[in-house]
Each structure stands twice: as C-alpha cells, then as structure tokens.
Amino acid sequence: MTKQKVLLPFNFKQLDQKALAFVAQSFTGQTDLKITLFHAYTPPPELGKGDAMDIPVMSKMRERLMSLHQEMTDQETALIKAVEFLVENGFPKDRVHHIFRPRKKDIASEIVKLVKEGRYQVVVLNHKPGKITRLFTGSTFYRVVGELKGVTACIVT
C-alpha cells in the first residue's frame, strides 16, 4: 500500500541531478513510497498560420519540426534513464514512474497542478540563489512553495 507519494520535477540540470541523488539516498528502503519524476517540455511552435503559410522555407521548417519531435523522444529517454538510476539504487521498479508531457503554462503552474491532481505529499525542489533568469521568468521555487498547502517540500541547494 502506498503511504507516501513523492514528486521530483526534473529538468536535466546539475541541481536536478543532485536532487535525484538526494532522493536515492534519503528515501531508499521505504517500500511504501511511490516516486514520480516529472518533466514538462515546451511543444514545438505551431506553424502555418496567417500569410506565412505558403513561403517555401516553411516546408523546410516543417521538416525540421519532425526532428524536434525526435528531440522530445530523446528527452523522454533521458528521463527514463533517471528513473532507472533510482531502480539501480534499490527502489522497486513498480514504485518509480515518470511523467513526460507538454506544458501549457509556466513550469511552476504545471508542478502545482500535478501535485494537486496527483495528491503528492512530498515535492523535491532545487533552488540556486541569485539566478538572474528568475527576474525574467519568475521564481519556480518560490511560486511552488507559496502555492502548495499541506505538502512537504524538500529543498536541494
């Protein structure tokens, strides 16, 4: 019986690898745990709208978009490898899952939505202070921590 559900948003960066190692070390041995790795990818742009539809270069661009889909497949493969890392570190195979889906909103909203939908009790986040990109995209960490109630947040820095 699953007593605790843990969500680990994963974006393939170094801090995400550190968070993965933290999960492997901290939750190992707990058989009533379910861990989910989550990555929300940006779907390819929609082309073919408006007066740009018929220009010759658009057909070339559509071909390139096929390779974008291949990139998405490669990303999911990398996410599955992260799942396999946890299995290799002692987690039962049926207790570790992954969710790989296109995002419709910003990352923080996608994480909050998934935590609520999936009723996760624990979310593992990473936070690097002083990141300048935060001024332009907002802080995923602060948004998630600010919007979730009754959820344990583990912070990897």
Place this chain on the structure above:
Amino acid sequence: MSAQDKIGMDIFKVVTRAIAESDSLDIMADHLTQLLAGFLDIKASTIFVLEPESKELEVLASYGLSHEYLNKGPIWADRSIGCLITGEPVVVGDVADTDRLQYPDDAKKEGIASIISLPIRFLGEDVGALRLYHREVWDISPRDLDYLLILAEIIGLSLMYTKLNIALYNIKATISDLHLGLEPFFKAE
C-alpha cells in the same frame, strides 16, 4: 556554409511574430531557439541572460545542445567569445582556429564547428546574448548578421518588458497582502 543570404523578410516575420504573440517568456524563448535553428538549418541556438554583478551568462532557453554540454560549467561573459565586451557581434567561423572559447574541447566534442554570438542590449546596457551554433564552418552574410542584430534587439525589448511585468506583479501581490493585513486597523470603532 558560404556567405549567401539565409534570412529573408518572410523568416523574419515568422520569428518576430513568435516573439510578439507569446504570453510566456520562457515558452517564447524556447520557440525562438527552435525556429532559429530550424530556419537557418544549423545545429543549435541559445539565449543567455547576463548576471550583471558576476558577469555570468545564464541559459534562458536552448535548442539543439546536449545536457552534458549545457551543464559543462559556468559561462563568463568576459571569457567566452566576448561579444559583450566589444558590444558587437562576434563570428567564430571555425572553432578549431580561435582562442575565444572558454570550453574549446567541449565545443569540439559537441560537434560545434562555428559559433555566432550577438549581444542582447536594452537602452545601451547588456542584458544577454544570442548564440547560434553550426556543425560546419560558417561564413555568414552581412545582411543575415544585420537581421540577427535586429532580432537580438527585439529579444532585449521582450526581456525587459517581461522583467517589468513580473516586478509589477510582485508589487501588486505585496500591496494586496499588506492591504489585508492593515484591514483591522481601519475598522470603525
């Protein structure tokens, strides 16, 4: 790649429309890197934001580069290619024949043969960089470089608009919380 024009007004129109019609900066930046790599038929594209105190270039969005290459280490504006020192675009036509790269071995391992780096500026200040990576030696045409410079300026406008938007949102959220906190003090006796 020889110095023939690759970017026409049609491509420019599609790319700038992608910037103007997006309501999310990170999705816009992702789409822009995908579109640039696609239209120019190059390996990859990255948009960086500059940390003004440390002068580190942080990745805002990237397409076409491996996770290993993106995680190779911090990128310092004064040690990597140097377009933010000169304020002008820098064309590294052949990575095998330059000392401008901070991680030359990683670039070669990644399959990058040439890099173009353009400053992203706003009101005369550096805010980031746009980089394009090709798997072949690249001799970009002056007209394409001009188009990319204009695009970099549009990206700068978009970045600063979003930064202002987020700041205003945070101010609004703070004032709303403050207002709720002060309510008891304004109740009639």
